[in-house]
Amino acid sequence: MSMLEIKNLILSANGKRILDGLSLDLHEGYVHAIVGPNGAGKSTLASAVMGLSGYRDITGEMIFEGQNLHDLSVDERARKGITLAWQEPARFEGLTVRKFIRAAAGDMTDQAVADVLEKVGLSPLMHMPRAVDKTLSGGERKKIELASILAMKPRLVMLDEPDSGIDIESLRRIKQAITVLKADGSTVLLITHSLEVLGWAEHAFLMCCGRILDKGDPENISRYFKDRCIPCDHKNLPQMNGDMGNG
Amino acid sequence: MDNLELTKFANIHAAIDDPDTAHLVIGLNKIVSSRTVDGLEVDAQETPDGVKLKIIVAEGTVIAKPVHMCFGLLQEAGIQEIEMDMVIRAGAKINVIAHCVFPNAVDVRHVMDAKISVGPHANYTYLERHIHSDEGGITVVPKARIELAEGARFKTDFELLQGRVGVIDIDYETTCGPDSVMEMTSKIRGRGDDLIKIRETGHLIGERSRGVLTSRVAVKDNARAEVYNKLTATAAYARGHVDCKEIIQGNASANAVPIVEVSHPKAHITHEAALGSVDTKQLETLMSRGLNEDEASDLIVSGLLS
Ligand SMILES: Nc1ncnc2c1ncn2[C@@H]1O[C@H](COP(=O)(O)OP(=O)(O)O)[C@@H](O)[C@H]1O
Ligand SMILES: [Mg+2]
Numbered sequence: 172m173s174m175l176e177i178k179n180l181i182l183s184a185n186g187k188r189i190l191d192g193l194s195l196d197l198h199e200g201y202v203h204a205i206v207g208p209n210g211a212g213k214s215t216l217a218s219a220v221m222g223l224s225g226y227r228d229i230t231g232e233m234i235f236e237g238q239n240l241h242d243l244s245v246d247e248r249a250r251k252g253i254t255l256a257w258q259e260p261a262r263f264e265g266l267t268v269r270k271f272i273r274a275a276a277g278d279m280t281d282q283a284v285a286d287v288l289e290k291v292g293l294s295p296l297m298h299m300p301r302a303v304d305k306t307l308s309g310g311e312r313k314k315i316e317l318a319s320i321l322a323m324k325p326r327l328v329m330l331d332e333p334d335s336g337i338d339i340e341s342l343r344r345i346k347q348a349i350t351v352l353k354a355d356g357s358t359v360l361l362i363t364h365s366l367e368v369l370g371w372a373e374h375a376f377l378m379c380c381g382r383i384l385d386k387g388d389p390e391n392i393s394r395y396f397k398d399r400c401i402p403c404d405h406k407n408l409p410q411m412n413g414d415m416g417n418g
Numbered sequence: 419m420d421n422l423e424l425t426k427f428a429n430i431h432a433a434i435d436d437p438d439t440a441h442l443v444i445g446l447n448k449i450v451s452s453r454t455v456d457g458l459e460v461d462a463q464e465t466p467d468g469v470k471l472k473i474i475v476a477e478g479t480v481i482a483k484p485v486h487m488c489f490g491l492l493q494e495a496g497i498q499e500i501e502m503d504m505v506i507r508a509g510a511k512i513n514v515i516a517h518c519v520f521p522n523a524v525d526v527r528h529v530m531d532a533k534i535s536v537g538p539h540a541n542y543t544y545l546e547r548h549i550h551s552d553e554g555g556i557t558v559v560p561k562a563r564i565e566l567a568e569g570a571r572f573k574t575d576f577e578l579l580q581g582r583v584g585v586i587d588i589d590y591e592t593t594c595g596p597d598s599v600m601e602m603t604s605k606i607r608g609r610g611d612d613l614i615k616i617r618e619t620g621h622l623i624g625e626r627s628r629g630v631l632t633s634r635v636a637v638k639d640n641a642r643a644e645v646y647n648k649l650t651a652t653a654a655y656a657r658g659h660v661d662c663k664e665i666i667q668g669n670a671s672a673n674a675v676p677i678v679e680v681s682h683p684k685a686h687i688t689h690e691a692a693l694g695s696v697d698t699k700q701l702e703t704l705m706s707r708g709l710n711e712d713e714a715s716d717l718i719v720s721g722l723l724s
Binding site (some may be wrong): 223274312 | 459496700702703704706707709714717718720721722723
């Protein structure tokens with residue numbers, strides 16, 4: 172059975188359909204990827220699944236483990252086990268990395284916090300007392316976000332552009348962290364426009380103009396994406412594009 | 419009531435018992451306990467409503483351990499007026515932690531009137547931490563006039579995070595000589611019908627002087643905060659920054675009136691102010707990890723005020 176079933180999701184902003192009748196199924200225990208060009212609506216989809224403000228006025232259905240998410244708040248969805256790593260993680264003045272990570276898991280020893288930091292390739296000694304603020308690089312903040320998600324052990328995690336602002340060595344760490352998430356029982360949805368990240372997935376969706384155009388084996392999706400979507404031959408504005416069938 | 423009780427609330431027993439740490443404990447208008455160390459001269463006189471202090475740090479003296487001061491009263495009602503004249507002579511260095519303890523206040527007024535002179539290349543660090551009752555029946559009026567000589571450094575932190583604010587009206591004004599460095603920070607959390615007024619002023623009159631005024635305020639319920647930060651620069655290469663953040667929840671309200679004045683073409687001052695509710699992205703990030711909205715807000719606010 173699907174863990175998350177999305178049916179005919181429509182979300183408009185300023186009279187424009189950002190999600191245009193999108194449907195997809197995520198299966199428990201898999202590492203899925205959604206690949207698509209900039210502006211396809213990937214982050215919007217993740218925001219809608221998480222229930223963020225500004226993304227709640229939608230039609231269609233999102234059924235998570237048999238329950239409609241529509242009326243649930245962000246934290247209620249999180250307590251069902253859904254979480255999201257933002258494309259651009261938030262900054263928190265004065266909030267330490269230690270407290271930020273502990274917030275995701277209730278009771279956590281310093282050793283447990285150190286463990287998740289090590290898993291994303293950060294030094295616990297150096298990072299635990301620091302604030303999750305503007306003094307951290309974008310890449311460090313993304314790793315801290317991932318560490319907090321490792322601490323949470325979610326049922327479903329959506330990682331929005333997990334490779335943005337990340338160097339090659341760190342990319343390897345992030346890939347490993349995803350392996351850890353899967354081993355801990357999380358279902359993963361990678362959101363990306365990178366073929367490398369797409370290669371980490373076991374199953375992939377191709378997204379364009381607010382819809383899913385194709386799905387299946389990541390290698391096939393990758394080939395299609397490389398040949399047809401780079402460069403993207405139509406602007407990712409659904410209403411400007413009459414010929415969706417050609418992707 | 420034993421006024422040494424005050425030190426329990428301030429949690430400074432270790433410091434009070436340490437023969438190498440200077441301290442001064444004032445309960446209402448009584449000098450409850452004091453100790454000084456080499457190079458630190460303290461003259462304290464009881465007055466009808468408080469104490470009058472003259473404090474001198476001798477030239478070149480570096481006081482290794484923080485000096486603890488404890489002001490306050492355990493009574494529900496009373497007035498405490500502290501008059502302080504502090505002189506830190508050339509090259510001296512002192513770090514003072516002042517604990518202002520009013521744990522049972524229902525009708526209390528605490529006034530501090532300080533004149534502080536930080537001599538050439540001297541260094542003064544001052545942390546004032548307030549512990550109030552949950553009643554809000556207190557008015558605190560701290561006023562300080564500070565002069566920094568050439569190369570002096572002055573850093574002050576004011577914290578009112580425990581208990582209700584009541585009414586606070588801070589008025590600090592620092593004049594900064596050449597090559598001096600000034601940092602004045604206030605962190606205050608208000609609720610109920612608390613009223614917070616912060617007036618911090620810095621005058622960068624010496625060449626290459628530097629100053630930062632920082633305010634961090636969180637208000638909820640019907641509390642109100644008014645922050646008037648003013649920084650002026652009249653000398654070459656003076657550099658300054660004013661930074662005010664106020665988080666507003668419930669029916670609370672806040673304003674920020676930053677004034678920056680530059681009258682030398684080679685001086686430079688910047689300012690930033692952010693007022694509003696808790697940032698949505700921060701809130702939703704923590705909520706996406708399972709915290710409810712109140713827990714998430716509290717964590718964000720406590721970070722900002724930490
Ligand atoms: N709140 C919004 N209001 C208006 N347009 C938006 C909003 N959020 C996203 N968009 C637009 O929707 C489209 C999809 O954005 P996004 O989901 O961020 O794409 P992706 O993550 O695939 O790059 C873009 O054209 C973007 O400009
Ligand atoms: Mg995106």
